[in-house]
Amino acid sequence: MVERQSPLEPAYHPGSHGNFEHGVDVILSETRPGSILQLAAWPGEEKRLIDAIRKVTGLALPDGAGGGVSNGGRAAFGFAPGKFTVVDEAEGLASAFAGVITPDIGTVTDLSHGRTAIRIAGPKAEWVMAKFFAIDFALPAFPLGAGRSTNHHDVFAQIQRSGADQFDIYVFRSFARSFWKALCHASEEVGYEVH
Amino acid sequence: MSSRRTETGGRIDRLRTIRFTFDGAPYTGHAGDTLASALLASGVTLFGRSFKYHRPRGLLAAGVEEPNALVTVLRGDVREPNIPATMVEIYDGLVAVSQNRSPSLAWDISALNQLGGKVLSAGFYYKTFMGPVIGPLKGTRFWMFCEHFIRRAAGLGRAGTAPDTSRYERMNAFCDVLVVGSGPAGLMAAKAAADQGARVILAELEARFGGSANWSGETIDDAPAADWAGRLVGQLEGNDNVRLLPRTTVWGYYDGNTLAALERVTDHKEVAARGEPRQRYWAIRAGTVVLATGSFERPLVFPGNDRPGVMLAHAAERYANEYAVLPGERTVVFTNNDSAYRSAVALKKAGAAVVAIVDVRSDVSSEMSRLASEADAELLAGHAVVATEGGKALTGLKVQRFDLTSGALSGDERSIHADCLAMSGGWSPTIHLASQAGARAEWDPGRQAFLPPQPTQRWIGAGAFTGSFSTAEAIAEGRAAGLQAAGGTASLAPLPVVEAVPGDPDPAPVFEIKAKGKSFVDFQHDVTAEDVRLAHREGFVSVEHLKRYTTLGMATDQGKSSNVPGLAIMAEALGKPIPEVGTTRFRPPYTAVSIGSLAAERFGDLKPERLTPMHDWHIENGATMYSAGLWYRPMIYGLAGETVEQAYVREAKATRESAGIVDVSTLGKIAVQGPDAAEFLDRVYTNMFSTLAVGKARYGLMLREDGLAFDDGTTWRLGEQDFLMTTTTANAGKVMQHLEYFLDVIWPELKVTVTSVTDEWAGAAIGGPKARAILAACVKGTAVDNAALPFMGIVHGEIASVPVMICRLSFSGEMAFEVYSGAGYGTRVWEALIEAGKPFGLVTYGLEALGTMRIEKGHVTGAEIDGRTTARDLHLDWMLSKKKPFIGSAMMDREGLIASDRLQLVGLVSLDNRPFNGGAHVVEELDEANPHGSIGHITACCYSPALGKYIALALVKGGKARHGTRAFVSDPLRNRFGPIEIVSNHFYDPDGSRMHG
Amino acid sequence: MLITCPYCGPRDVIEFTYQGDGNRERPQPVSQDLDAWNAYVYDRLNPAGDHNEIWQHSGGCRAHLRVVRNTVTHEILSTAFARGGHKSAGHRTEGKP
Amino acid sequence: MAEYSAFSLLKNALSGNKDWKPAWRKPDPKASYDVIVIGGGGHGLSTAYYLAKEHGITNVAVLEKGWLGSGNVGRNTTAVRSNYLLPSNTRFYEHSMKLWENLSHDLNYNVMFSQRGCLNLAHTPAQLDDYARRGNAMRHLGVDAELMNVSEIKRLVPALDVSGSARFPVLGGLMQRRAGSARHDAVAWGYARGADRRGVDIIENCEVTGFLRDGDRITGVSTTRGEIRAKKVALAVAGSTGRVMQLAGIEKMPIESHVLQAFVSESLKPIIDTILTFGMGHFYISQSDKGGLVYGGDLDGYNSYAQRGSLPIVDEVMSEMLALFPGLARVRMLRSWGGLCDMTMDGSPIITTGPLPGMYLNCGWCYGGFKATPASGWCFAWTIAKDEPHEFNAPFTLDRFYRGLIIDDKGQGATPRLH
């Protein structure tokens, strides 16, 4: 397959930055998954859709609003009533769902190009995230695997907690560079490294 | 100037000496000093000038309520005006200057204003400066002439214009319990809540936690109160659930228990660390708030009460105990309550001579008499201060007998020599935050103070905030509040034993001593007791009128110390009790907050930039970018030396002659999917979509509910249940919300998902006679000829090994195609198309050429679909289906929307061969001197290479009937007038033969 | 102001778009009753007190909510999905502040 | 009438300012009046003033539920301009402007109307065209307007960032030089005093709690100070229109009441000498005579009767402020407050007879009615006196929405929060 161009490219500077002499407290990276899908169930069909996700990806979504799982290569979480984001390292996940999510269950929308995945990890990840989003990042309020949709002014974001101190942020591709720059700027205080 | 620093005591670090300047002169102080305490220690007593009369002023207070000692802090060229010296922590290299004086603080020419005295009373401006009724100065001229000087005289500090390079940041915080204030009450509340395992934030506006414990001189659990506080802070620091925020003022109490706080992170530092913000704006969503914000001491109102050297009693005590500075050597205490006796003792202990305690009450308790003797002070019970003496510093004062019930003065005036007068007019709980949320404060006749209102949100009060003025009570209330806020039942923290100076918390109801001379109520704004009475005489008797007529409480201190005395004087004038007069409304912020902190991370970064996948390519290839909403789009790809007009004419011409390519990735794109997608589109668009075949696209028009035109674009049917809708760039978000609203609220039965896929697809539109040949040269996997790809057809293929979707549609009026690929491949496909186009003379073109070609074709955009036009106005009525209802169909034929004199879309041709300007108007008769009779305006204009003329689109009254007639363009703003012909908006290739090929 | 989205939980008002009076009833699409259409498009209940209104969680899950809110105190009394449905799969359907 | 002048000031100063009389009386309500005006805001007071002055109708009461001027006239950002796009608006506001230009004389009360201009900044070529369209529309109605280029703007407002490196660089602007600001409270007080001197009863702390009726006809009001009858009852309650109309049994109106916040900074030496608006957001600013920067932005965006705003708008407004004036980051916001705006479905006002017999309605001022104060009262007085609109307010009917005769300066349709 042809390599995709990252929207972050000219602003993506691997290495240590900001106040890193006093320790690097967050690590920023672009994870570049091959597939990012949005699955939507018609009201009442959520359970079948969740089953389908399990069948295709092996990810068993916990019940409840915003529930999700992430296992490194693959991740899924609910972000809206009846709506889920499913992510895979590999390309081509949409076709795997094509026959499974039948029109009576819901729809599949491929957003693999349209969303950019940014990961923030480290002891100060919550601190830096709190600079952007008015949601509670503490572990009890935002458990492992869970997803949230929120926004930072004009930038809409879906966020999944993929580790105790790690978050994956999905933003619209056209906003990604601006958001990335802002994220780097906000991380300077705690010292950051770009992988 | 002599040093007033005491030998011992205070919470300053005597080992660390700090150097700074004030008005250019060098001074030193110690770590832990404020600018106020350090200057006072150096013998400075003159700190500022008042707003109106420019009277010399010294320190009134030691905290945030300071009205007089305002300074400007300089960091290089960056100025920070109007900061109370009491709130500036000194650091090495601090540069502070005084304000509102010229040429110097000591010799201020505007002090002459005082001579205006009685004329400059409240309401002065409303009664004069109207100027002559006739002649050249009539109307507003005379006032504006006077105003010029008035404005220059007004104002406090000077704002800078040099860019502030500091960073400001926002933090969103969540907690179970937010404790505001860290006095004995707040500390105990935080401890009790934390012990229950609650998530606690403790915010204290001062640098040091402890509040009054830092200077009260009391003993708690056998230790100085300050040490007890320090111990508690230590315990809280060790608790993971607790966030301690020093130098953090909670300034706003908003709905939903959302509080706003400002942390001054580096204002006290010489330099900030890398990435460290100067200030941090905390938006705190709290489960429950404990308000332990303490209280303010009130001044007394008497003649000369503003002379430097007259200060609040607790402030004098605080300077002595916390900062080891004696505010004066010979001090007189003037009070209407017991609390000042403690101050007297403290000042005595610190080494000052307390010459006298003047108490308006004649029967003073034996305990207080004992304290007076402990302070070695003469007790003048039943007396009042009636005058002060001195120039820019207090040298003495006069007292007279005072009768508490009548307020009458009697007997001889007695002069007392003193350089400090410590006054106490009682205490007002700091109820600001509780009141902001909306409830009205309640007057307590015992405390002679407004107490907090009933909670309208989830907060609990504790300590002096509730009117409980003893430390033991404060601690007990704090513990109870913390416990309750955390939802606990039994406290783990034992109540400490407090040893405090006794005292009755209730003052005598005396606010003013009426004697001859100016008695100040609002110090900063120079509002006197007489001004309050004048307002009364003129009928401005409501407290809110009093405030607005006299400006009482409208200064930078927002009347923290002056409001209650002011309205007490009004109540007396009215002969009404204070509760009937009420208090003015409390508003955020509690203390002024920097605008930088509020803009926070958006300072210098107002809006994100939205970039198309090909953005970097455009920049590298010489595009001049145009900002369209948040997007950036190429305007022209200019060659060296080209003007904008030359560039777009070249680009448009080349497109019509061979081929051109333009980035259309910014078009809004919405995936409309589901079994009811077609039905939904039929309802949303004015025309039919259910009849559209898979693999075909159709141009669609949407109306608003009120029948006016809303948006247009093409929608592609990719599958039976799968549509790709495109919208205009500007309306993408609005259309999305419109669709979502109908699906969620109006037609929930429809099974349709709508998803923004704008960013999923990169789009390139390639048009011109050679466009098909170029595509044929680079597309794999599909044919692009007329049979495979007819007008409005869609095919799937590959370019440069990348899957693409191609739709044959045209905005330029040429044979044209839109090529969509995954955004990550956008540049690759774009480059491949350009490579393939080279042999055919393909040019890249920008928005200007795009606009030119659409004007030539007479297509509409946002300039015409401007929210005021109908489909008919734009000659799109052919798209209004009669076979089905659609959004807007029921409303679109109302009388006002079909009137014949509505503005309708037409074309204009310049008859004098000169360019038009957007926004020029159209008239039937030209009158350059006195333009009138507009019949419409130009929405878009250009030089048309295809026609060789300057042309425009315009909205003109009854426009269609005017085709072929002459009129004039009238553009007085740019002085462009000239003859025009009104024509059809379809200038170029009206029958569409070029695009149909 | 915090609005408790039945899906997302309590969120700041900044994430929401106000869509106005929730008592308006859209006439049947085929209706020719211009008065009814006018009333639907232009007339609003505008009470000082409890108000039934529509909000979109536009900066979150994008669902539309029916919110009962007091226009004097700004207190939110209840929120629910405007659309109904989605009652299964663990989605809360009503949020209390 | 006690004249206010430099001379009277001096004379009174010499006598210790003891002789000043109340600016307006505090009468008890009479049993009946020819006209009752509900609402002691700018519009209610100016209506009473012009009823007396222009039409000789002096048996008038103005009923105010709180203290006089406690509504929006006392909490607005005082911008006065007539730079509208649509002719119906421009004509009306220009009439207002002309009344403003002589108001201090007319009232013998200095309302400090200061014509320091209003400049709308443009940040894209398309926006400049839009402003040109508006400016030309004004010029064709005889109203002053001009375009300013960047260097002229820089000279006028040196603190403004016109560097071109801004996210939304300033490309030019539309200037109306005759626009300006006035001392808002003084406008209320001046009209009150003027009306009072002509015999109008101004009755504060008198809330209308119901309407007296004879069949359909309105014959008076019940109030917290008793029933008061009147031949004509005129409403000028701005943000409270929905509430008061409900008292008359009219449940729904083409109006929503929204909060708008405003802000003032600490007092500064002069730095901004005009009224300025930001084209890429919702920000506007001027500086008061006292030195405070007075500024505001967009509505909070939801129905409210609370006069209290929410936090996100505070942040939004300050961010936009610094986009124009990066040098003001260390200036401090001193106070913020909110007012209730009666937002209509097209953003334009309503001044009309009816909708019930005996009733007259003045409302729908959105967040722009301060500038209308003189003309609104003037036209409303005319409408009340003659039972028909003046040509200036003839387009501002209540049924224009239903008939499709909307006057939509912003082109936003029936979404009140967007006007």
Ligand SMILES: Cc1cc2nc3c(=O)[nH]c(=O)nc-3n(C[C@H](O)[C@H](O)[C@H](O)COP(=O)(O)OP(=O)(O)OC[C@H]3O[C@@H](n4cnc5c(N)ncnc54)[C@H](O)[C@@H]3O)c2cc1C
């Ligand atoms: C923050 C803000 C900024 C603004 N900025 C500008 C600006 O820059 N330029 C501009 O032109 N306009 C501006 N406006 C709009 C302008 O202030 C208003 O449109 C205008 O003041 C409304 O008219 P009014 O003065 O008569 O209203 P108000 O002063 O609100 O008068 C209505 C009165 O009716 C009274 N009332 C209500 N109900 C009753 C009852 N039942 N019984 C008796 N009395 C009752 C109220 O107490 C009130 O005093 C702004 C508004 C706000 C809120």
Ligand SMILES: NC(=O)c1ccc[n+]([C@@H]2O[C@H](COP(=O)([O-])OP(=O)(O)OC[C@H]3O[C@@H](n4cnc5c(N)ncnc54)[C@H](O)[C@@H]3O)[C@@H](O)[C@H]2O)c1
């Ligand atoms: N009559 C009297 O004798 C009298 C009167 C008043 C107070 N007091 C004394 O007051 C004390 C009461 O203790 P307390 O804890 O209630 O009050 P306190 O004054 O000791 O503490 C209040 C603290 O709150 C802080 N604060 C206020 N507003 C704030 C805000 N918006 N954001 C952040 N911090 C804020 C203040 O800086 C202060 O440190 C007792 O020690 C008592 O002796 C005595």
Ligand SMILES: Cc1cc2nc3c(=O)[nH]c(=O)nc-3n(C[C@H](O)[C@H](O)[C@H](O)COP(=O)(O)O)c2cc1C
């Ligand atoms: C043009 C203007 C200038 C103002 N200037 C000040 C000021 O300098 N100081 C101040 O405290 N308030 C100022 N205010 C705000 C008022 O104090 C008050 O908040 C506002 O009139 C709303 O009333 P409320 O807060 O009592 O509800 C100003 C208000 C306006 C409209």
Ligand SMILES: [Zn+2]
């Ligand atoms: Zn939600």
